[in-house]
Amino acid sequence: MLSNATRETSLSGVFVPRPVTEQEIHALDEAFDAAHDGPLDTANPRVGCVLMSADGLTSVVGWHKGAGTPHAEAMALAVARSTGFKLHGSTAFVTLEPCAHHGRTPPCAVALIEAGVRRVIYSYPDASPLGGGGAALLRRAGVEVLGGINYQRGKELIFSWLDNAPHDVDPQQWVPQRPYVIAKWAMSLDGRIAAADGTSTWITGEQARAYAHTIRSTVDAIAVGSGTFHTDDPLLTVRDTPEQAHPLRVVVGNRPVSEGSRACSAGASLLHVPTRDLPCFVETLSHNSVRRVLVDGGPTLVSALIAEQLVDELHVYVAPKLLGAGKSAFDDAGVTTLTAAHHFSVVETQRLGEDVFIRLVATTDLGDAS
Template identity: 35%
Template sequence: MGIHPATDSLSAAVLAAAMTRALDGAQRFAGATTPNPPVGCVLLDKAGQVIAEGVHRKAGLAHAEAEAIASARAAGVADRIHTVIVTLEPCNHHGRTPPCADAILATPASRVIIGAPDPNPGVSGGGAARLAAAGLSVVFAADMADERAGTLARRAARLIAPFAKRVLTGLPWVTVKQALDERGGMAPPAGAKTFTSPVSLSLAHRLRRRADAILTGSGTILADDPEFTVRRVRDFAGKQRALAILDRRGRVPEAYFSAAEARGFAVIRPETPEAALAALGRRGVMEVLVEAGPSLTASMLDGGLWDENVRIEKGDPDRVSVFYRDPEFHELNEADVLPGEEE
């Protein structure tokens, strides 16, 4: 989509670099913004210089566009705002915060480049149309005149994929994490809880930080007595996760449930994986991380109850691969989608 093409001389490379910066900023807060999607915004002047940027940090706080514009005003450079780069279509409705389309229209911006359209069918296109109707140039990332346009559009879509699935289906995005040894097995050596490297362990904790819930089975709990807390990286302040435990035979001691609740988890005991996902969706969970043994993992993958599969294969160094059910994301690189080391 492109409306009112811009007439300035900013290069496609400059605009693509700004979109990359906005996506990188938003990705650091994936998992912090539930039930809202993570969003990043970068503001450029006429020369293509970055004058301010913002991210959506938590539901109820300023949206990325509003934070970036407020930052520009605080620095005394709001009158230089020319191009707004934002990873998600600006909202055009009142929620906890005012519409971002209004915030943009209150600046001298003449162009907006959007990473992904809003997936909510009730509001999709509203923000872009409002901005275009006011005479601004509005372009989506997929239509940018740069060789990276397709990748940037896919990155933007992947960034909000958990939000989109929750909005469209009522179900959470499902990430299945597997740690595999040299023979493809998932069981650690006797007396150990893992066989992967410290770097891979940190990645596992970043995946936990990104998730709103953990799904596991009784076998994993009985074998490892796992805490499922975020420890190797700094967690998002105040975030509570759900812990769904499949235990139809009642093998997990009540003491474990009590201890998990004491660690801050909201514990549920669904009968089946399908029931777990439905219950988590009703709770507003956008992403669930499956950390389980071979049986439950195979059940999720073979049953099509997954969206993303992160495989960590033991080696020197460990090899990390990411697979998706949705072919739209097949061409994305691991570095484009895995959570970074800093929030």
């Protein structure tokens, strides 16, 4: 049961109690759903907006469709005006703090003020020097502002891009300093990814494997360590996807990549990053326009990325099997005592056939305000 109180976040990370209702939480959920209609392959974050009438009986929806198009708030306002929706006294629910930036489009905060919006509820604060400050602008105009609602979901949605935005770059041209990193593995109940004889095909069932390919279709690149690449000879593709639409295939590590490997012979681009310097690896991905990467093993690479605190999200598939011996899903991640453990928060679980999928995000200092 949701509480009727939540916390508002300022750019300094200070939380202050503010009221929020079940209906408002539902409206913000609709804004998140709308945001996912936006593209993943632009330099802008995906943002959704819902405008609810003063009486709470009608609403309109907007989302950002990519660089050069109206922001989510502007789209929602345009829909409202075209349908006769009464803007005066309405409430805006936005997944990201409305911007205060003059760029290709006017500041969304100003547009909401001029439309007569009475209240703004947003999820993630825009701390970037490019667009930040919208909440303060709204408050100065007398608009009631609630922030930090379902904070963690808002952070996930934009892949932490805005935290790294430079001061002197047009927001339409900005490329993040590093991509959003998802680490994935499939394992038995006792944490094994292969049996004692090395067999690993297949630990999970067909439904789990199909779902994993659905996730693959949402990323810009699929990466594995050079050891796993040499041992498993993976294709690094997405099932039932045209050749030109496959994500970039990436191999990281000093072992050479054979031109006779399945990934090299499949006709798609393959990037070999011959290094063990993982910050350098993710920087290389950014320079290759990768904003979202799925690291699909092996345990050495995944563990090292976690040890370097470079993993934003974990995807773990657990099969109802006990192997008792065999290759572990995880290697040394630099933890010597319990208090030094790497923390992740579970944000989704679902059953896929006989298997269970668990999605987790790296725990932040600010935490989840939901």
